Amino acid sequence: MRILGVDTATPRASVALVEDGALLGEEVYGGTEDAAHGAASQPRKNHAEIILPLIHSVLANAHMTVADLSGIAVSIGPGSFTGLRMGLATVKGIAYGWQLPAVGISTLLATAALALGFEETICALLDARKSEVYLGFFRRDRKTIKAVSDEAVTSISSAVDLMRKYTSNGSSLLAIGGGAKVYEKFFIDSLGASVKLAPSENHPTVASRVALLAQERIGVGLVDDLGALAPVYLRRAEAENKNLIPSH
Numbered sequence: 001m002r003i004l005g006v007d008t009a010t011p012r013a014s015v016a017l018v019e020d021g022a023l024l025g026e027e028v029y030g031g032t033e034d035a036a037h038g039a040a041s042q043p044r045k046n047h048a049e050i051i052l053p054l055i056h057s058v059l060a061n062a063h064m065t066v067a068d069l070s071g072i073a074v075s076i077g078p079g080s081f082t083g084l085r086m087g088l089a090t091v092k093g094i095a096y097g098w099q100l101p102a103v104g105i106s107t108l109l110a111t112a113a114l115a116l117g118f119e120e121t122i123c124a125l126l127d128a129r130k131s132e133v134y135l136g137f138f139r140r141d142r143k144t145i146k147a148v149s150d151e152a153v154t155s156i157s158s159a160v161d162l163m164r165k166y167t168s169n170g171s172s173l174l175a176i177g178g179g180a181k182v183y184e185k186f187f188i189d190s191l192g193a194s195v196k197l198a199p200s201e202n203h204p205t206v207a208s209r210v211a212l213l214a215q216e217r218i219g220v221g222l223v224d225d226l227g228a229l230a231p232v233y234l235r236r237a238e239a240e241n242k243n244l245i246p247s248h
Contacts (some may be wrong), residue, residue, distance in 0.1 A: 001219065004058070005211025008051055008087030009079025009107040010126065010178060014205035015054040017062055018212055024062045026205045027054045036211040044161050066098050071223070074216030075206060076104035078134040078153065079126060079234035084231035092226055101223040103214035106232065111177040112138035113145050113209040115198055118174045121148065121166045122180065125179030128153050133179035135159055135233055137166060144216075153234045156183055158191045167194035174198055 016026035029050045074091040076229075077084045079143045079152055088104075095102040112124040126134040136151040154162070166173050167245060175187055176198035183198050217223065 001215055002068060002217065003103075003211045003215045004055065004066075004072045005075075005207040005209070005214060006051065006055070006073065006087050006091055007075040007107070007110065007123055007206040007210055008083035008090075009075045009077055010083075010111075011080070012084065012205070013050060013054065013087075014207035015051070015058045016205050016208035016211050017058050017079075018208065018215060021212065021215065023204065023208055024059050027057045027210050028063075028205050028207075029054060052089060055090075055094075055227040066094060066100075069098070069100055071101040071103065071214065071218045073103040073105055073210050075107040075110055075210050075227070077107055077236040078128070078151065079107045081231070081233060084233070087229055088229065092229065095226055101218055102226055102229065103217050103222070104224050104229050105210045105213050106136070106147075107206065108134060108136040108151050109138065109145065109147065110206050110213060112136070113213060114203045114206070115174050115176050118196075120171050121173045123163055123166070123175045123180070124175055125159070125175060125177045125183075127182045129181045131156050132161050133183070135162070135179065137162075145213075145219070151232075151234060152194055154187060159183075160187065163187070163191060163195060167191065172196055190216070 002019045007014045012028050014026060014028040017024045052192050072091055072095050074087050086194055091102060108124040112122045115122045122138045124136050128134050132153055132155055136147055137149040139143050139148050163173055172194060174196045187195055
């Protein structure tokens with residue numbers, strides 16, 4: 001099964017191709033997020049200008065075409081509003097045109113899936129600007145990664161309060177994603193050794209996790225209705241902070 005994954009929700013837009021759990025290739029556009037704003041360090045083009053070339057490059061390097069795909073997947077948010085719309089529109093166009101099954105994957109879930117070999121709680125964070133972050137909490141169950149909270153957009157101070165609840169019993173928490181990098185000093189100063197910050201380098205792309213997570217779903221027939229598939233922007237009213245508190 002060959003799945004193409006696309007991520008345009010994060011500053012580093014990426015495309016990846018997987019086959020039966022193995023990464024065949026990936027392409028990324030955008031530099032390292034800067035510490036102040038989470039923006040790419042190099043001048044950026046609009047995602048609409050670069051996503052199709054990335055797709056073409058990944059497929060060409062694998063000596064394949066869209067006709068060789070078993071399915072296609074896209075990160076559906078939260079993240080850049082414009083990026084989400086561009087990515088979803090591109091994926092829908094390919095899926096409709098080639099009659100491919102399509103799957104939308106949470107950007108936070110795909111970000112958390114980048115954390116390999118960590119058995120305690122993972123907090124995926126994306127920069128939402130204005131001193132806010134998108135965040136969700138996840139844990140691994142053997143090879144599967146599962147959400148243990150609702151996803152939300154919240155202030156940095158509220159994010160720390162929520163993270164502290166997951167470390168109150170002496171457990172460690174791994175913070176990962178662009179939001180973790182942008183506010184790294186604040187999290188360390190507030191939570192100390194109870195929080196670990198995942199290194200931003202040497203990670204596979206978000207698109208690769210999107211593709212692998214989608215492969216699991218497509219393999220058991222859990223595909224999305226293309227007409228109903230929509231971006232998840234996240235607003236505070238959609239995920240109250242009380243639902244992020246772990247049960248004991």
